Amino acid sequence: EFRLFWTELRGTMLFFYDDKKAPTYSHKLDISALTSVTSIYPNENDSAQFILMLLNEKLEVKADNCEHGKEWKGFILTVTKLLVPLDESLSPEQLTRIREVLDKEKKRRVMLNDCSSTSQNKESLSSKDYSSTVTAMPACFYAVSRKEAIEMLENNPLCGNLILRPGSDSKNYAITIRHMLEAPCIKHYRVISRERSYIIELERQVTVKSLQDVISYFVIQTHGNLKPFIMQTRKEALQTDQSSESKTQEKS
CATH class of the missing domain: 2.30.29.30 (Pleckstrin-homology domain (PH domain)/Phosphotyrosine-binding domain (PTB))
Known part of the structure; x- marks a missing residue:
């Protein structure tokens, strides 16, 4: 049934x-x-x-x-x-x-491939490894620029307030958040990719094992006030x- x-x-x-x-x-x-x-x-x-x-x-x-x-x-x-x-x-x-979806998917795969190659010390990935890397990407990852991430958060507040995106060097990552204080506040955090870990650049650096752990860290530390951005x-x-x-x- x-x-x-x-x-x-x-x-x-x-x-x-x-x-x-x-x-x-x-x-x-x-x-x-x-x-x-x-x-x-x-x-x-x-x-x-x-x-x-x-x-x-x-x-x-x-x-x-x-x-x-x-x-x-x-x-x-x-x-x-x-x-x-x-x-x-x-x-x-x-x-x-459908063509818009195709353009976004092609762009997403290019960025995933670039980021995956960097995290693997530029070694070639087998098709199985590549598939695992793609699957492991958090749902709030978008292959967008800093400006595009800000626009997405401002234009779609109900979808969440935290985006994971490629870093400006295309080798590492960045977190863009938008949260409400007295007025909307935008912040960006760099996430450095190492061979077996990721470093969140805060006043006191935080090291985690995966990109999903990066997202979880922000959600937990803000008691759920930060929510992964999921476009519907x-x-x-x-x-x-x-x-x-x-x-x-x-x-x-």
Whole structure:
């Protein structure tokens, strides 16, 4: 039987939430090894259904609407194959959104590759190592500049107030935060990548083992006042008529 989840697509990861207001996902799925997407004809309720075939797993997904399901399928194919799917039924508006996702995904991968190469002392990564590195990146990582990070935080305050981004030297990382005192305050912190650790440059340096630990440090030290910035725009691919959020039903 199908289970209902509220779903996000971030890069090549699907995140499933039990409730649309849940602060954390219940489980996630890496779709970078996607081999095919097979559509199943719409049923009498006008829903869309398709099967995601991975190397060692099959996932059956149902969207609440044919158009939303078609666009959702387009997003999945785009981020995994790095090309816009040849689907004549996609509208110009849908194609525009899909092309925007493609541009962002290409940029994200370039920045991840640059940062990963640096953290590995510029040694070449095997495909398995690269996949692990991509998967391990925190959800609040965005391949953006300092200025772009500030704009994202200012324009989308409900999405969170902490962004992890590449450093200005493209070798290390930086944290950009926006928090409210008497007025909004923007701060930036440098995160230095070492062979097996990361150093947060504060008045007293803090060393942690992973980038996720970097995020956790800021969240814990501020008692949850800092929240990872998670952009929700890709949920639009599965909007319902009653909500601006998106939902899928999953059967494995």
